Each structure stands twice: as structure tokens, then as C-alpha cells.
Amino acid sequence: xxxxxxxxxxxxxxxxxxxxxxxxxAPYLFWQGATGGxxxxxxxxLERALGLFALKLLVAGLAISPARRLAGVNLLRFRRxxxxxxxxxxxxxxxxWLVLDVxxxxxxxxxxxKRPYVTIGMAAFVLLIPLAATSNDRSLRxxxxxxxxxxxxxxxxxVLLAGLHYATLVKGLPIQPIAWLAAISFxxxxxxxxxxxxxxx
Amino acid sequence: xxxxxxxxxxxxxAETLEPNSWEEITSYNNFYEFGTGKSDPAENAGALTTxxxxxxxxxxxxxxxxxxxxxxxxxxxxxxxxxxxRCVETWSMVVPWNGFELADLLDLAGVQDGARYVAFExxxxxxxxxxxxxxxxxxxxxEGLRLDEARHPLTIMATGIYGKPLPNxxxxxxxxxxxxxxxFKSIKSVVRITLTDTQPPxxxxxxxxxxxxxxANVNPNVDHPRWSQATERRIGGGLFSRRKPTLMFNGYEAxxxxxxxxxxxxxxx
Numbered sequence: 001x002x003x004x005x006x007x008x009x010x011x012x013x014x015x016x017x018x019x020x021x022x023x024x025x026a027p028y029l030f031w032q033g034a035t036g037g038x039x040x041x042x043x044x045x046l047e048r049a050l051g052l053f054a055l056k057l058l059v060a061g062l063a064i065s066p067a068r069r070l071a072g073v074n075l076l077r078f079r080r081x082x083x084x085x086x087x088x089x090x091x092x093x094x095x096x097w098l099v100l101d102v103x104x105x106x107x108x109x110x111x112x113x114k115r116p117y118v119t120i121g122m123a124a125f126v127l128l129i130p131l132a133a134t135s136n137d138r139s140l141r142x143x144x145x146x147x148x149x150x151x152x153x154x155x156x157x158x159v160l161l162a163g164l165h166y167a168t169l170v171k172g173l174p175i176q177p178i179a180w181l182a183a184i185s186f187x188x189x190x191x192x193x194x195x196x197x198x199x200x201x
Numbered sequence: 202x203x204x205x206x207x208x209x210x211x212x213x214x215a216e217t218l219e220p221n222s223w224e225e226i227t228s229y230n231n232f233y234e235f236g237t238g239k240s241d242p243a244e245n246a247g248a249l250t251t252x253x254x255x256x257x258x259x260x261x262x263x264x265x266x267x268x269x270x271x272x273x274x275x276x277x278x279x280x281x282x283x284x285x286x287r288c289v290e291t292w293s294m295v296v297p298w299n300g301f302e303l304a305d306l307l308d309l310a311g312v313q314d315g316a317r318y319v320a321f322e323x324x325x326x327x328x329x330x331x332x333x334x335x336x337x338x339x340x341x342x343x344e345g346l347r348l349d350e351a352r353h354p355l356t357i358m359a360t361g362i363y364g365k366p367l368p369n370x371x372x373x374x375x376x377x378x379x380x381x382x383x384x385f386k387s388i389k390s391v392v393r394i395t396l397t398d399t400q401p402p403x404x405x406x407x408x409x410x411x412x413x414x415x416x417a418n419v420n421p422n423v424d425h426p427r428w429s430q431a432t433e434r435r436i437g438g439g440l441f442s443r444r445k446p447t448l449m450f451n452g453y454e455a456x457x458x459x460x461x462x463x464x465x466x467x468x469x470x
Binding site: 030033034039040041042043044046100102103107110111114115116117168169171172173174175 | 224225228229233237239240289290292335337338408424427428429432434436437439440441442443444
């Protein structure tokens, strides 16, 4: 009953509202950073906040099909918006790192090659590029649903790498990145056949 | 006290050090006893009781015992020291500390001949330090210096900033400040100082020996395994702040380089 009611409400939310609400967070963060709302070291805060939001969106995207399978809540029609927003935040996160934080192309390259957490993050970004590029109806038609779905399984390693990227950049072992990594592992485990029903994921 | 100081603050001789604001110094802190976020210490440290406060000085000293903070304050010569502060995470500040030379405190207890190292310990009081209820670090936080580093005139115990008592989030009521080393060496809210003849364990070195050495001298040529130490960003520059090159020994090379003569700083990081 509740599920039917929830699904009914969800159907009434226009997709553009998801893009709008999700998209507004970035300019809000920039405005906060420029006016002191992010504290005395706004570059690092901005970078972290954008990256963390991208990770949350990726995890949310990963939770959509289990939510329907296990709880009957249907969020499938928002999945493309969530995925594209996630990719957008990854791009802005990357740009802030490049332009505001490191500020030097040779240093950026050195970081990508030398620093495992940067390498891991870049790998996640690269895996997401083909997914963002084929997230339109025309690509879906051209590739056909089977090949398209197979390609989009790249999101699994991408999210795992994103979680690792977060966990390996911090000092010590704070709880938050570990918790995110655990959530990602759980959502990925649901994809393994013995756990899930048929392989319709 | 101020006058003699200008010379000490020196290596920046050419550069005049512009201190960060009170707001910057007291709102952006690493003090995991109050949480791992940069604003956690300012938000959670208010409940810490800092009076009465005693510092136990023991080990290889002539007069071991519990030294009351107010008694120490009466006996020490207070000075202002404007020092660069460089965090291992690559941010930096300039802080106008008030405090006294650690060497004077050590003399109060009388260091015995065989002593070679000084070990420090932070207060352990989970009821007032919420971070200590979690296994983030091996509590209590411990640090250590070689005796010659501890006795160096640049090494101070700070008890204030901008002429005001040290705020709790900055390590009240007294903390170590070793300006040529990464910030984590400058242990906060010290309750125990022990003189020993063996190198004491230090918290970050115990957790990650390949990332945090015992010495932890600021060195732009030796990277942290996960990030470069060549540059730093001074707090307070806003969204478009530029990075600047990190100085050898944080700019105190002329004063302290002789302490490490003949040592391979890549091995002893």
C-alpha cells in the first residue's frame, strides 16, 4: 500500500526538477566558498564537498534497481538524471582540483602518475566518460539494449574506484569513507547472481 | 621579551611574517580528540576543563613530580614568537604564539645526564574529549623530540595566541610548538613530559611509519607517499589563493640545520 502511494507520488515529480535541485548545489557551494561559508580554507572544502556529492549520487544511482527489486519503490525514470548529475559533479570536482587547488599542469600530471589516490580517482573518471557519452536515447538505439546495458556495467568498477579514492586520500582511518566503501560493496554484492534473483540487473 | 624576538623569528629576515587572523587560527584545527573535521575542535572543545591543570614531569630528571600550570606560568619568562606553522596536509599559517622556551621548563625539573629524548603526552579524558571515545587513534596522543631539539631556543611551550590564553581547540592550556617540524609534532594539551634515553613512540609514526617519521622536519624535497610537500597554501587566501613553495625546515634552516648534520633526511623523514 505504502509502496503504491510512494510510487504514485514519485511519478508526479518531473525529471527536470531532479536536474534543477541537484544542479543548484554546485553554484551554492561556490557562493558559500566565495563568501566565507566554507571556512578559512575554501578550496579544499569545495573540492571535498563536490567529490563527496558526486560519490553520493553514484551510490544513489546504484541503489535504484535494488530499491525496486527489494522494496518495490520505482525510481528507474530518475536514473539517467542521477547518473548525469554524478558525472557533472565529478567534472566540476576535477576542475576545482586542477584550476583552484594544484594550479599547474606538470604537477597535475605528476600527481596522476605518482599518487595512487589520484590515479584511482582518474581511473573512475575515465570509466564514467563512455557512460555519460551514451546516456541519450540515440546511443541506446544505436547500441541496442543488450550492448548498452553491458557497457553501462562499467559503473560498478567506477563507483568502487570512487569509494577507494575517498578512503585512500584521508589521514588515518576516519569512519565516513569506510562506511561509504561498505555501502558500495553491499550494493555491488547485490549484483552477484547467488544473492540477486535472475540476472536482470 | 618582544625585542629579542624579532631576531629569532628571523629566517624570514627578508620576509615580514604577516600573522593569520584570530578567527583563522582558532577555527581551522586538527585536534582529533575533538573530531577529525577541521571545524570539530572549535565546535567541541568548549567543554574541556583546563583548571586545575598539572604537568607530570618524570623519567630522567632530578625533581620529578606534578607541576601545577599556574606555578609554571609564574616561573617562566613569557615571550611572543611569530612562527610559520606548516601542516603535513600542505596548508600553513603564521601564528603569534605566547609562551616560554621548553628548555627553561626542563631546567626546572633538572635533566639528568643520560637523558637523550623527551616524550610528551596529551590529556586522556573521553568524557570531555568526544573523539577519544572512538578508536581513531591510539589514545592518548604521544609525541617526542630528541633532547637537543627540545632544548633548541626555537622550541617553545605555547600558552597563548595574540596575548590571550590558548583557546581549547588550539591545545589549552599549554602545548608544544616546534616551528621547523610538521604541525602534528606540536602536541597539544600536554599533561606529561618524560625524559628518557631511548626514542619514544609517537602517535602518527606508530600508525603509518612509512608516511610519518619520528623527525617530521618540514622538507619540500621529501614527499609524503601520497602527496607532494613541495608547495603549501597559506590559510586565508580565499577561493583563488595561490600555492607557494615550502621552505626547507619551514624557513628555519639557518637555526636548525646543524642539528641534523650528517643525517640522511630522506631516510630520517
